[in-house]
Amino acid sequence: MSNVEILPQVAAFLERRHGCFIDGQWVLAEGDSIAVVNPATGQTLCETLDAPLELVERAVQSSHKAFKSGVWSSLRPADRERILLNFTRLVEEHAEELAQLETLSQGKSINMARALDLDATVEFMRYMSGWATKIEGQTFDVSIPLPPGAKFTAFTKREPVGVVVGIVPWNFPLLIAAWKLMPALATGCTVIIKPAMETPLTAMRLAELALEAGIPAGVFNVVTGGGASVGGVLTAHPLVSKVSFTGSTAVGKSVGVACMENMTRFSLELGGKNPMIVLADADIEKAVQGAILGGLLNNGQVCAAASRFYVHRSIHDQFVEALAAAVSSMPIGAGMNCDAAINPLVSRKQQQSVLKHIELARQQGARVVTGGELLEGDGFFVQPTILADIDHSMAVAREEVFGPVLGVMPFDDEDAVIELANDNRYGLAASLWTNNLGKAMNLVPRIEAGTVWVNAHVLLDPAMPFGGVKQSGMGREFGRAVIEAYTELKSVCIAH
Known part of the structure; x- marks a missing residue:
């Protein structure tokens, strides 16, 4: 069989000491490490950080601060679209590097990583970038009786929900990270991605490319670690406005319970038979x-x-x-x-x-x-x-x-x-x-x-909504449906 030669930049990335990506920089901390293993050999590729509580809190505060500052949400939609398209271009330019990281850590075919994971990721990113300029509301002719003779202008507008947490599984680490990241960014939200312990590498590299593309520091953070520890803290945090989870039905149910404590909106893409x-x-x-x-x-x-x-x-x-x-x-x-x-x-x-x-x-x-x-x-x-x-x-x-x-x-x-x-x-x-x-x-x-x-x-x-019924989940990925999931609908009525 013909083996693919590992790129020098991939080898260099694996040799680095890895922390969490917060506020546009890598943050190291004392704590347990998690081995990222090559499924083809059983050998350790590198180690990542099982983020301690203080780093998880720091990531949430960073995302919250970035959202409240308006550094991303207040940009003109066309400027957000331009930056996101630049981000997409960088991912496409680094496709082979990302495909190799995906294959080495997840085990999948390099052919599939190139043709499906990377190509589909780039197409999804390009599609979602365009939504930044297409978020719209409606106008209404209302029949409000009071005060007599008053006239009204009534409309709705969609606004970003705030801090979004995307919890990503290990089967399609890069692609599903993009599924959660891109619609949230297109709408003006800030995002924390929590990748699976087994396969965090492409999400970590994605964060670096996002910063290079012009996405401001704090708008996209990555926190690595265990689902029960890191994921549990993120889903229960009162400053998180939306959780998007892909994974098992059993864990998805616990995510939903945690979110309901703060009435945090959530979507679940779960198992299937x-x-x-x-x-x-x-x-x-x-x-x-x-x-x-x-x-x-x-x-x-x-x-x-x-x-x-x-x-x-x-x-x-x-x-x-x-x-x-x-x-x-x-x-x-x-x-x-x-x-x-x-x-x-x-x-x-x-x-x-x-x-x-x-x-x-x-x-x-x-x-x-x-x-x-x-x-x-x-x-x-x-x-x-x-x-x-x-x-x-x-x-x-x-x-x-x-x-x-x-x-x-x-x-x-x-x-x-x-x-x-x-x-x-x-x-x-x-x-x-x-x-x-x-x-x-x-x-x-x-x-x-x-x-x-x-x-x-x-x-x-x-463009086509994707999601399940029964115990396969709640909510939809893709298309207009996912844009609506990352926005709040505000009604405005002006008397004049």
């Missing part, structure tokens, strides 16, 4: 390719990944055979190997969690068609796994695995399969595969999910 429904008339070849992309993207570590597959019985065996043949031939290796299609999971803990799911499925009667084994070595590899003979009651058909595990089940009746697809506590995403568009349009409204794709899976666009 996303169905892929393949009808009898579907194009099998396209459905198999969709299953590989939808189920094994980022080694299955995607909240919207397809993980339970309902395939019509008439094509079930053909689908499983074709899927297993494709998956079993996928080369496995380190993310920095350009030829590897399957890469390590993010951590030893995640590797063990996925293996436990596979073993439990075996014990409950599932048949391993291909894969299912730990790969020997220092990295956190698990073979991509296809499971058949799945019963809908099995844990692997109901619980989020977050790894390269695809469970396939046959169905006979379309009404019954919709009931099965909906019989889950999650409702993030789903896909429907058919050549009958009329049938698809009839079935889509019956699927309980925030996003439904037809003849595709895991397609996102910055």
Whole structure:
């Protein structure tokens, strides 16, 4: 396999002593350190700071002060847009550096880091930069009876909420940091990003680029550390006006409880157990390719990944055979190997969690068609796994695995399969595969999910709202919906 040579600036960044980025500078402090590990080797890349309470407080005060000063929120919208576009340009110019940091710390393919993480991040940043000049209110003709004969001018305006905390998971560290950062900055908010302990590097580098782009000190701070310690303090802080969290449903619930103590607004993008429904008339070849992309993207570590597959019985065996043949031939290796299609999971803990799911499925009667084994070595590899003979009651058909595990089940009746697809506590995403568009349009409204794709899976666009129903979350990312989430709607009525 062909290995990518690590850039000198990446090596230099890893050799630095890392603190928290507050008020436009790196701040070091005494405290515990957290090892950032290369999932391909199990070796430590560098260490970051588990921020002590005083640094977390300093970051909040910095963001609050920057917001109240108006150094960012009071800029002309066109000036904010110009600076954000400059920020976007710098990220694009440093794309290879950021992609390598992402791959080294998260484990994902360097090809995917370049083509998906960085390209999608740049496109999202460019799209959101434009929103700075497009935030608008409405005017109203009102019928207020008092005082008699008075005339009124009434309108609404949107104002930035204040200090925003973005809590970012480890599966797409840079991309999801941008999802939280850019709409908040476009609206005039100040932002604190708390990256995952496992993958803080690209968020830290992003903060440096933001300052270089002209975003004032204190407008974008980064605090590293544990979720319970650092994240818990941030979500419960009275000076924080909005929390945007992406992660597990269990932690998301605790974030919501903490926010409610101060009536802090929050949005949650949580787990999913996303169905892929393949009808009898579907194009099998396209459905198999969709299953590989939808189920094994980022080694299955995607909240919207397809993980339970309902395939019509008439094509079930053909689908499983074709899927297993494709998956079993996928080369496995380190993310920095350009030829590897399957890469390590993010951590030893995640590797063990996925293996436990596979073993439990075996014990409950599932048949391993291909894969299912730990790969020997220092990295956190698990073979991509296809499971058949799945019963809908099995844990692997109901619980989020977050790894390269695809469970396939046959169905006979379309009404019954919709009931099965909906019989889950999650409702993030789903896909429907058919050549009958009329049938698809009839079935889509019956699927309980925030996003439904037809003849595709895991397609996102910055303009299209994304988020879940049921226990997959509250609120939406992207488009106008996320701009509204970072602004307060103020009504103004002038008597004259």
